[in-house]
Amino acid sequence: MNMANVISPSTVDALIKFGIDVAIILLKIVIVLAIGLLHVAYATYFERKVIGHMQVRLGPMRVGPHGLLQPFADGIKLFFKEDIIPAQADKVVFYIAPIIFMAAAMVNLSVIPFDANFVIADINVGLLFIFAMAGIGVYGIFISGWASNSKYAFMGGLRSSAQVISYEIAMGLSLVGVMMMAGSLNLSDIIRAQGESIFGMYAIPQFIGFIVFVIAAVAETNRTPFDLPEAESELVAGYFTEYSSFRFALFFLGEYIAMILMASLCTICFLGGWTLPWYVLKIFPFLSYVPGVVWFVLKVYAFFFFYYWIRATVPRYRYDQFMAIGWKILIPVAIGNILLTGLVKIILKEVL
Amino acid sequence: MVSIGFFIYFAFAIVVLSLLVVTRKNPVHSVLWMLLLFFHIAGLYLFLNAEFMAAIQVIVYAGGILVLFLFVVLLMNLREELSIGKYTTFGPTGFTFALGLFVAVSMSLSSFIAAPPGKYSIDLIKQETHIKALGKLLYTEFIYPFEVASLILLVAMIGAIVLAKRRLKS
Amino acid sequence: MIKMQEPEKIFETRELNVNMGPQHPATHGVLRVVLDLDGETIVRLTPYVGYLHRGIEKLGENLSYFQALPLTDRMDYVSAMSNNIGYCVAVEKLYGIEAPPRAKFIRTIVGELSRISNHLLWLATHALDIGAMTVFLYCFREREWILELFEMICGARLTVTYPRVGGVRNDISQEFIDHLVKFLAEFPSRILEYETLIDQNRIWLKRTVGIGVISAEEAINWGMTGPTLRGSGIPYDIRKFMPYDAYDQVEFEVPIGTAGDTYDRYRCRMLELRQSVKIIRQCLEKLPAGPVMADAPKFVLPPKDKMLIITHPVNEIAYFIDEKACKGCGMCLRACPAKAITGEKKKPHKIDQSLCLQCATCFVTCKFKALKIIPGGKGQPEEKLVELSAQPVADEFKKAQEALVAHFDFIKKGPKVPEGEVYVATEVPKGELGFYFVSDGTHKPYRMRVRSPSFIHAGCLERLCKGHLVADVIANIGTIDIVLGECDR
């Protein structure tokens, strides 16, 4: 019997189309994962070099020219180390904690638009999706601290989850202004709306939100000066004290992916994503030939540099002081920003 | 076809996960099963074209409320609490009540009728996006219930703070 | 009103018991602190020390006075030089001798350098504990410089043992002075560099101001000393109170705080860095010429160069046993490392000149002065040696021979010390380092007691930390500046 008799040509076409779509998405996933992980590896290298030079030393120099292969050496070392599990640990939970953490961070890469029309899943509630996944990441931290059956890890887990939850609120509120201006939760739409606005990037009209977001982003990723959960002088290494080998590597990767994510989110919501402000293009018209992803990556790395810069500069907050900043300063300021944005929007509507 | 298959999977998984949640001895494991349960509920919302609801479900329930559960559970000394044994001694009574409730619900299920669709049809929502539709409704038609609800939440929050403060002083 | 049942009655609440240390990145060594926490607030804090106890006091009682000197390096290894000086000053007081002026000035210089290096390490670790990572590396950059300076004067970086009872081991070179001047010119600007990073930093202020407050009365009652005490406002500085070395000949100020909190103690140490620079500058200006070891043959080793003529001969010399004086006791026979001496008991021994290494061991071992050192004698026939030995030796040669014997005696037994007791304290970077010696008139101290500031300060930890948060424990451990080697001794 002929196959064509059973399946009509139109169905075949539809199937082929579906297959191509799936293939494209898979290809995108592979590209994003490969490049994302490579960036994570080199983000550590970049960090060590930047901090090294800030501290009048050289950073990694031994593996490869200028230590360029150091991230791979570290990775190989971590993956071949002995995997130690504490005797009294809750084994199953101990196993899945880093996986939850890592997965929650990586999933977010799927909604990040790296360039116009280059995003794995262009969903309507992109921003909310990121928040939801950040909320899931807390579980990885929390149950890893609990499952290790160590008091340091436990306290680190408690601190960290309290920190992430409270700063998530501030961060969410700081982005509400952006949503109001863009009128959408779709990340690509936000970028487009920004590119078309008179300021070119929302960091200028939304500067209050921008400042709140930057602080909250640093806190959300547990970086100095808010690295309390892993404050090595108090809690040794915080929630992953008992982890070793590639489970530790998973946490490490997850943390850096979270950093990439925060930097991307900042780029998308405040710095204009892959677009350049129109006034810049007017002065340097040739810049429009540069692919958008270059600008995106540059902005992300600028934000990274900022991360490293503050790490090399400031001491660490105490836990209660830090919570006070979140609840008593950032959240009220962010709410004020929302009111202000709404007010300005109404006034402008009336004027125009 | 496909969507029905997914629905059956989600519905079934939700039932099984709920049972797992209430039967686990270790509260932390219960909480983790509950996390998975919330994801499945969010999945159901997605099939109803309610992405916003799905996202909010995960953010509020999984990201907020469940974490608070976890806080409470973790701060207890599990090893000792577990040795206490059963928390309740009213097993048969509880079971009877649950059965009665189940019968009542299943009997009344057939009497449910779909509400009139109103102006917010699926097409309109798709065109206007979920969030805008929801926002418009909440802030125009249902502004009073919305404000009352927020007031109640505020009272609860202030109450919690007052209670905590009093304990701090003593 | 509804009466609520107390939650405690349903679930018993308990404090979280956390064991900090002895292996913990922030306890500065093997200090173990057991914390009872209510949330993050400290209810009880119990420090446990002794993990590094090596019984230095007991060891000191079984060694002669100058043999115990290297032990002091191992107490506060962060500022070994100051500990050495403290020990030497104390023993000098017991002997009743004084170091020559040049040695005093050199000791003041290296003592202050040691203070700077100690404060740098303190600042580095304290800042790292609070999270300021860059200060750590900046401080170590300058500390490295100081350690290189130490290496220049005595060859060692950490455990120096440079000062000696009665002076210092060797004179400083012009090269060292040049480098030191360069360092002094550069260092004040480096202090500003650290201060730019943390001094007015909001987070630093939040973490240090009002933390670990202790009033002046209480601080002195707890036995605090050094900058830890001065942060509370008592200008107790032994360099001013009972000047030793050259401190009475230089001008400097003692910084004191007012609030007695962690920030004040930090400021005190930062200002002390500047005072130390000032002191070293003055010392370099006033540095007198002269010997670096006291001239007290009873207590102090004679200079080594006096006996070089015998131990490192330029011209040939030979050792020869005078048959008349030799009683055949066999002491030299056993002592000779080259086995060049032969002979039977109670009969005169002989030296095989071809095997002799000219090490002078037999010479200092012989109790009967039967051994003779003959200048220009090696390779001569036996008769010629006998003839040469009969000649009177040259004057300088005689002196060298005496010095060698004195050296040997001194090293073997150590000087005899009059009966008595002294307690002498010096201002080391961490506070008051006291040595208490009880002598019973023999070569060894009957009782040697070390009063180490770290030990007392570690005892104050509970007083400082109670009611604070966990994060403040490490700030407080940092602020009292302890080294466990000194604490446990």
Add this chain to the structure above:
Amino acid sequence: MAVTEVVAGLHPAGIEQEKIAEMIKEKFPEQVIDVTNFRDQVAVIIKKNQSFSILKYLHDEPVLSFDHLRDLTAIDWSNKKEVRFEVVYNLLSTKYRHIIRIKAQVPENDAKIASVVPIWAGANWHERECFDMFGIQFVGHPDLRRILLPEDWEGHPLRKDYPLKGYEGDKDWPGFIEVIKRSQELKEFEWHD
């Protein structure tokens, strides 16, 4: 918060040590056994029964005000003196810059002396160490435990009859035996290739 630099201009030196000794003698004529002087350092040897009140007097008397307990330790005279132990207090007044040393005789058969923690809080660890090393009991000490040595240590090392290498015989330190036992238990988990 403000830190001021002061030139601690040499305080007027306080009372001469001999005079302080005289004052103690006057106040407690029965208690003072002897006054010694070596290298300008005066030590007052007292009986132990009233040591607390003597030290309290030194601390509280306004003209003396010995507020700083520099050091507290003991000497084991073994067979050299009639009374075996001497507890030594080195005192200093930060106000008047004078010093004195008090030595209280403590016999071996009654190795107890009043604790001075109520006077100087800093004496706490000194006394614990003294107890640890000499076995002298300090009556009234809030927490008299061993400090530098493990809690199950036997003997007091700084006594002169304590041998340098520990007590003779095959007796290992109990903690060490435990470590060896544990290592034998864990032997089965060792890696074999």
